[in-house]
Amino acid sequence: MDQIRIKAQPRAEHGTGAVRRLRRSGMIPGSVMKMKKGGTELIKLPEHDFLMAIRGRTGKQLLVTLDMDGRDVSVLLREMQNDVLKGTPIHVDFSEVSLSEKVRVTIPVRLVGEAVGVKIGGGVLEQVLRTVDIDCLPTDIPEKFDIDVSSLGLDQTMFVRDMKLDDKFTVVTRGELALAVVKAPDDVPAASAATAAAAAEPAAPKVIKKGKEEEAAADDKDAKKEEKK
Numbered sequence: 318m319d320q321i322r323i324k325a326q327p328r329a330e331h332g333t334g335a336v337r338r339l340r341r342s343g344m345i346p347g348s349v350m351k352m353k354k355g356g357t358e359l360i361k362l363p364e365h366d367f368l369m370a371i372r373g374r375t376g377k378q379l380l381v382t383l384d385m386d387g388r389d390v391s392v393l394l395r396e397m398q399n400d401v402l403k404g405t406p407i408h409v410d411f412s413e414v415s416l417s418e419k420v421r422v423t424i425p426v427r428l429v430g431e432a433v434g435v436k437i438g439g440g441v442l443e444q445v446l447r448t449v450d451i452d453c454l455p456t457d458i459p460e461k462f463d464i465d466v467s468s469l470g471l472d473q474t475m476f477v478r479d480m481k482l483d484d485k486f487t488v489v490t491r492g493e494l495a496l497a498v499v500k501a502p503d504d505v506p507a508a509s510a511a512t513a514a515a516a517a518e519p520a521a522p523k524v525i526k527k528g529k530e531e532e533a534a535a536d537d538k539d540a541k542k543e544e545k546k
Contacts, residue, residue, distance in 0.1 A: 321370045325383040328361040340364075345406050349383070349392055352413035360385075360411075367406065378422045380455045381411065391416055393455065419452045421489060424459055426496065430467035434499035438471035446496050449477060450489040457485050466497055474498045 328346065330339050336346050344361045351358060360383070371379065371394075379394040392411035400407050414420055425448055434440040449462070462482065469475055478492030 321374075321379060322382045322384060323362055323366055323370050325360045325362040325385055327385070328359045330361070331359065340407060345409055347409040347411065349390065350395075350410070350412040352415065362409075364406065367409070374460065378458055380414075380458055383411070391455065393420065393422070393458075414455045416455055418454075419487075420455055420458075421450060421452050422458055423448050423450050425461045427461050427463050428466050428497055429463045430465045432466045432469040432499050434469055434471035434473060438499070438501075440471045440499040440501055442466065442469070442497060442499050444497050446477065446490070446494060449480070449496075451482075452487040452489060453485055459486075464496065466499075469497065469499050471499055471501060 325347070328339070330336055330346070339346055339361060343364050345364045345367055347360045347362060349358045349360055350356075362383075370381075381392050381394055383390040383392055390413060392413050394409060395412050396410040397406050398408040399405060426444075426446060428442065428444055432440070432442050435442050462480065464475070464480055466475060474495050475497045476492060477488060477490050477494045477496050480488065480496065482488065
């Protein structure tokens with residue numbers, strides 16, 4: 318995965334009024350959970366630079382290098398809060414990582430190929446799990462896993478243990494869990510059949526949206542993190 322690089326600065330601004338002024342100036346408030354020292358560092362970063370850097374990225378966790386006044390800090394983007402009306406980010410949370418140590422992340426799964434049980438048997442493909450948890454190095458985090466279901470026959474199930482992944486990935490999700498199944502037409506409720514096509518789409522990155530009335534809650538979150546430093 319290509320690494321994202323964004324300039325960031327430590328910030329002293331906290332509290333509802335101060336953080337709102339920060340946003341109006343084109344900056345996004347954020348925080349970094351420190352790896353070695355513990356605690357949380359409050360930061361700010363240019364909204365335009367951040368949006369350009371993550372544009373087109375679909376992964377749930379993104380590896381980012383924060384340029385903190387010439388000091389590089391490797392972090393994972395863990396959570397982004399958006400304004401529910403404008404869709405613009407109002408807060409981002411990062412956690413510091415070591416590039417030489419594995420991390421646990423959740424990766425979307427996309428089913429690819431036409432299952433033989435659908436093509437020949439007339440069945441309906443249903444995706445049971447849309448994400449799996451894995452351990453890997455931060456530099457190896459994929460945006461998604463494309464899993465081929467072409468060989469899946471009628472009334473057959475693909476389990477997590479059947480995923481063929483590179484050795485650099487250690488699957489944490491239990492192997493006996495069903496990933497996808499091809500059901501006979503008589504076994505599929507009408508509502509499921511109408512939405513079966515959506516099964517091949519990957520899970521969207523988890524983005525928590527916040528409206529104006531909820532911005533204060535995000536600001537309170539900043540203040541609490543500042544108190545814990």
